[in-house]
Amino acid sequence: MALAELQAVARNDAGILMVLGILKQRLGERFQTGEAIRAQHAHTTTYIPAQLPDGVAFVQSAAEVQDVVRICAAHRVPVIPFGTGTSLEGQVNAPGGGISIDLTGLNRIISVNAEDLDCTVEAGVTREDLNTYLRDTGLFFPIDPGANASLGGMASTRASGTNAVRYGTMRDNVLSVTAVTADGNSITTATRARKSSAGYDLTRLMVGAEGTLGIITSLTLKLYGIPQAISGGVCPFPSVDAACQAVIATIQMGIPVARIELVNTLSVRSLNNYSKLGLPETPHLFVEFHGSDVGVKEQAETFGEIVAEFGGGPFQWTSVAEERARLWKARHDAFWAGMSLRPGCKALSTDVCVPISRLAECIHETEEDIAASGLVAPIVGHVGDGNFHVLVLMNPDDPREVEATEAFVARLNMRAIGMEGTCTGEHGIGQGKAEFLPRELGDAVDVMRAIKQGLDPHNIMNPGKIFSRVAT
Amino acid sequence: MALAELQAVARNDAGILMVLGILKQRLGERFQTGEAIRAQHAHTTTYIPAQLPDGVAFVQSAAEVQDVVRICAAHRVPVIPFGTGTSLEGQVNAPGGGISIDLTGLNRIISVNAEDLDCTVEAGVTREDLNTYLRDTGLFFPIDPGANASLGGMASTRASGTNAVRYGTMRDNVLSVTAVTADGNSITTATRARKSSAGYDLTRLMVGAEGTLGIITSLTLKLYGIPQAISGGVCPFPSVDAACQAVIATIQMGIPVARIELVNTLSVRSLNNYSKLGLPETPHLFVEFHGSDVGVKEQAETFGEIVAEFGGGPFQWTSVAEERARLWKARHDAFWAGMSLRPGCKALSTDVCVPISRLAECIHETEEDIAASGLVAPIVGHVGDGNFHVLVLMNPDDPREVEATEAFVARLNMRAIGMEGTCTGEHGIGQGKAEFLPRELGDAVDVMRAIKQGLDPHNIMNPGKIFSRVAT
Numbered sequence: 001m002a003l004a005e006l007q008a009v010a011r012n013d014a015g016i017l018m019v020l021g022i023l024k025q026r027l028g029e030r031f032q033t034g035e036a037i038r039a040q041h042a043h044t045t046t047y048i049p050a051q052l053p054d055g056v057a058f059v060q061s062a063a064e065v066q067d068v069v070r071i072c073a074a075h076r077v078p079v080i081p082f083g084t085g086t087s088l089e090g091q092v093n094a095p096g097g098g099i100s101i102d103l104t105g106l107n108r109i110i111s112v113n114a115e116d117l118d119c120t121v122e123a124g125v126t127r128e129d130l131n132t133y134l135r136d137t138g139l140f141f142p143i144d145p146g147a148n149a150s151l152g153g154m155a156s157t158r159a160s161g162t163n164a165v166r167y168g169t170m171r172d173n174v175l176s177v178t179a180v181t182a183d184g185n186s187i188t189t190a191t192r193a194r195k196s197s198a199g200y201d202l203t204r205l206m207v208g209a210e211g212t213l214g215i216i217t218s219l220t221l222k223l224y225g226i227p228q229a230i231s232g233g234v235c236p237f238p239s240v241d242a243a244c245q246a247v248i249a250t251i252q253m254g255i256p257v258a259r260i261e262l263v264n265t266l267s268v269r270s271l272n273n274y275s276k277l278g279l280p281e282t283p284h285l286f287v288e289f290h291g292s293d294v295g296v297k298e299q300a301e302t303f304g305e306i307v308a309e310f311g312g313g314p315f316q317w318t319s320v321a322e323e324r325a326r327l328w329k330a331r332h333d334a335f336w337a338g339m340s341l342r343p344g345c346k347a348l349s350t351d352v353c354v355p356i357s358r359l360a361e362c363i364h365e366t367e368e369d370i371a372a373s374g375l376v377a378p379i380v381g382h383v384g385d386g387n388f389h390v391l392v393l394m395n396p397d398d399p400r401e402v403e404a405t406e407a408f409v410a411r412l413n414m415r416a417i418g419m420e421g422t423c424t425g426e427h428g429i430g431q432g433k434a435e436f437l438p439r440e441l442g443d444a445v446d447v448m449r450a451i452k453q454g455l456d457p458h459n460i461m462n463p464g465k466i467f468s469r470v471a472t
Numbered sequence: 473m474a475l476a477e478l479q480a481v482a483r484n485d486a487g488i489l490m491v492l493g494i495l496k497q498r499l500g501e502r503f504q505t506g507e508a509i510r511a512q513h514a515h516t517t518t519y520i521p522a523q524l525p526d527g528v529a530f531v532q533s534a535a536e537v538q539d540v541v542r543i544c545a546a547h548r549v550p551v552i553p554f555g556t557g558t559s560l561e562g563q564v565n566a567p568g569g570g571i572s573i574d575l576t577g578l579n580r581i582i583s584v585n586a587e588d589l590d591c592t593v594e595a596g597v598t599r600e601d602l603n604t605y606l607r608d609t610g611l612f613f614p615i616d617p618g619a620n621a622s623l624g625g626m627a628s629t630r631a632s633g634t635n636a637v638r639y640g641t642m643r644d645n646v647l648s649v650t651a652v653t654a655d656g657n658s659i660t661t662a663t664r665a666r667k668s669s670a671g672y673d674l675t676r677l678m679v680g681a682e683g684t685l686g687i688i689t690s691l692t693l694k695l696y697g698i699p700q701a702i703s704g705g706v707c708p709f710p711s712v713d714a715a716c717q718a719v720i721a722t723i724q725m726g727i728p729v730a731r732i733e734l735v736n737t738l739s740v741r742s743l744n745n746y747s748k749l750g751l752p753e754t755p756h757l758f759v760e761f762h763g764s765d766v767g768v769k770e771q772a773e774t775f776g777e778i779v780a781e782f783g784g785g786p787f788q789w790t791s792v793a794e795e796r797a798r799l800w801k802a803r804h805d806a807f808w809a810g811m812s813l814r815p816g817c818k819a820l821s822t823d824v825c826v827p828i829s830r831l832a833e834c835i836h837e838t839e840e841d842i843a844a845s846g847l848v849a850p851i852v853g854h855v856g857d858g859n860f861h862v863l864v865l866m867n868p869d870d871p872r873e874v875e876a877t878e879a880f881v882a883r884l885n886m887r888a889i890g891m892e893g894t895c896t897g898e899h900g901i902g903q904g905k906a907e908f909l910p911r912e913l914g915d916a917v918d919v920m921r922a923i924k925q926g927l928d929p930h931n932i933m934n935p936g937k938i939f940s941r942v943a944t
């Protein structure tokens with residue numbers, strides 16, 4: 001069944017018409033219905049076709065979010081939260097129309113509590129904004145999904161990225177959220193205490209709910225001291241399997257590696273093209289260690305010994321900031337580097353995550369599948385967590401290629417699920433993976449539906465996401 | 473209003489009678505209704521009066537849990553999961569009667585995946601059982617609440633303990649649970665992937681739900697490599713404030729301390745009495761470092777420098793296992809040591825958690841409150857997280873003392889909440905703290921109630937816990 005059909009949400013045209021009038025009057029120029037702006041708010045960085053909202057509310061406070069939600073709730077009109085539009089599975093689309101709530105105006109850093117290693121920010125603050133603000137405090141917020149996403153959006157998709165292996169994901173780093181629920185009420189899910197056993201963990205329920213249970217308006221985040229020393233480097237391997245075995249050994253030895261990224265042969269080729277890295281065309285690990293001067297040296301040396309055992313190396317590492325920066329810039333440019341393999345193409349970025357013991361096998365089978373499918377698709381992975389991305393470079397105007405890509409992604413998801421893994425490690429379900437969620441979690445999805453029904457009985461909070469319309 | 477009144481749950485005598493007959497026939501000797509066994513299953517290690525279930529089902533499989541829940545659901549009879557009975561806030565009481573499901577028969581270790589650093593165990597396995605089983609693997613499960621609790625129970629109360637500052641709490645260390653829901657269905661909340669963005673975080677919802685949303689029958693846990701080296705020691709301080717300042721500096725410097733425990737002056741006195749420690753009678757920090765040989769030495773030395781800055785010391789540390797074991801045995805015996813301060817008394821163990829910047833102030837005010845109330849109540853704390861325990865030693869037969877204790881605990885909870893903290897860091901809400909939950913989280917409790925209503929519409933899953941009957 002086609003994606004559009006799976007995700008269909010009935011339009012409530014009468015309600016939408018009412019709401020458009022009320023919001024125009026209420027917000028004036030801060031409510032926009034022009035097609036360009038609406039299209040921009042349904043923009044996805046992946047292949048999923050845009051489904052435009054009927055209007056975009058540029059809110060400036062949590063109270064305004066409450067107002068908009070109350071108005072929409074009264075008329076049973078969908079609300080779709082929008083941060084920076086960098087989600088990858090159609091999370092900002094409006095399959096039943098409705099109002100996109102643009103949260104970029106909620107950009108205040110409310111407080112930084114250096115002694116407690118936490119801060120409270122409005123949902124529209126981006127991770128780079130926050131780290132710029134923190135520059136002089138000796139603290140930083142580590143979660144880095146690549147894009148300069150909003151922190152509310154990162155929480156909503158349970159984002160992570162390159163250094164989750166050490167610092168965890170948004171799940172681990174959000175202490176509390178304030179969110180507007182489907183009735184327009186505002187709740188705060190937890191206090192600033194580092195740990196709590198007080199009732200249901202609503203924080204973790206809102207993190208990853210993709211705006212389907214509430215709209216996050218502010219959040220309290222953990223911060224970390226900037227490490228005294230950072231070292232990092234690259235290491236070639238004869239095969240993906242050898243690289244994965246080295247990762248397993250590194251994690252098992254308890255080396256607190258901060259980043260450990262696999263770049264497969266095709267990705268290395270693309271990075272060589274794009275960033276002139278001059279690496280041998282073989283799988284590589286990019287690694288980084290955080291700690292004291294003594295600690296990072298020890299970690300790097302131990303890692304060098306481990307990789308040698310698995311036929312990898314030489315492991316070249318450095319503590320010089322500029323050299324490290326060049327390397328990680330190249331790694332972060334993997335998306336653009338990948339695109340350069342096939343100029344003019346469109347990229348589908350998909351991700352799965354498996355237990356690390358199955359990672360080599362999963363990537364190996366996936367590389368064979370890519371070859372057999374005739375696709376061009378480099379792989380990079382946050383392999384310390386068993387998470388990897390495939391960037392399928394495709395021509396969206398060639399139906400056969402689109403079909404081959406969709407079939408490949410379906411096999412990839414089912415392969416990961418078959419290996420006791422998940423169909424998404426960090427991109428979320430959105431529209432793109434809704435049909436795979438029941439295949440992964442079975443009846444547990446009924447429990448999710450019951451929660452959704454209990455908290456949003458009229459299905460106005462980002463409808464058509466996470467849950468497939470058709471039980472599969 | 474008295475606790476019993478707040479927690480009243482209407483009895484369904486007709487349903488209970490039916491269920492007693494069916495379960496006796498179904499389970500034979502594994503269903504018990506004798507008073508001694510029922511009393512044992514309503515036993516609490518704190519002062520809350522026992523409320524006995526009507527029968528105890530000694531189940532031996534997840535399928536039997538499903539059977540019992542289905543039978544009870546059909547007759548709208550409460551089910552109360554029971555692990556080891558070491559919870560502290562009345563979690564195993566049966567205020568409306570019903571069936572206690574004793575999970576100690578679910579004691580199989582299903583799998584250990586050394587490469588993935590995880591294992592799957594049945595809910596009745598205790599943490600010591602698991603660590604004994606893991607002995608030869610080089611791996612361990614770090615969460616240690618003191619008691620040898622069942623892992624299902626630890627998940628249900630979101631337990632933590634001395635080394636949460638490094639390894640996190642049950643929230644962070646449960647990858648997935650399999651649970652029987654109110655309709656007798658069994659769901660598995662997640663795969664073995666280390667991270668996932670696939671739908672609502674039902675794992676974290678079940679962790680800390682105290683059996684009110686489902687009965688955990690098995691769970692997948694993170695494991696860790698046993699550190700190459702461990703060092704630890706004790707350090708005296710001139711005041712609680714100085715000790716707390718040293719803790720803040722330690723955490724801020726990013727020293728990956730594995731345990732950092734405050735023992736206040738009265739607690740030191742009790743440990744000296746009970747465990748013959750011979751420490752000076754002043755506040756102490758007990759600390760432990762995990763890492764490489766070089767790492768733990770560096771951590772201990774840096775810590776020694778920090779404590780000196782705050783007037784603490786001398787910091788005496790050792791890597792000798794026997795000496796460390798003696799120290800931590802004494803710390804773990806703090807409950808019994810405390811009891812020895814007032815032989816024949818009953819102990820009320822309560823816990824709160826505040827942002828670490830408020831910890832010194834909170835403990836200081838609490839010590840003053842204890843003195844002003846004429847109570848005997850030593851304090852120990854997992855201070856790296858801002859969490860501390862007060863052990864009130866009281867005569868339960870003296871109504872004035874009971875009243876003074878309850879009033880003190882109420883002030884303690886409100887003090888922590890007033891400092892942006894929580895009324896429970898690791899014991900859970902149960903019955904004892906239900907009236908404080910709305911004071912801490914306001915309207916968010918309505919969202920919890922909506923979830924409870926959605927997943928357990930007839931309120932049979934451990935009723936009378938978490939939610940106060942009377943809105944406060």
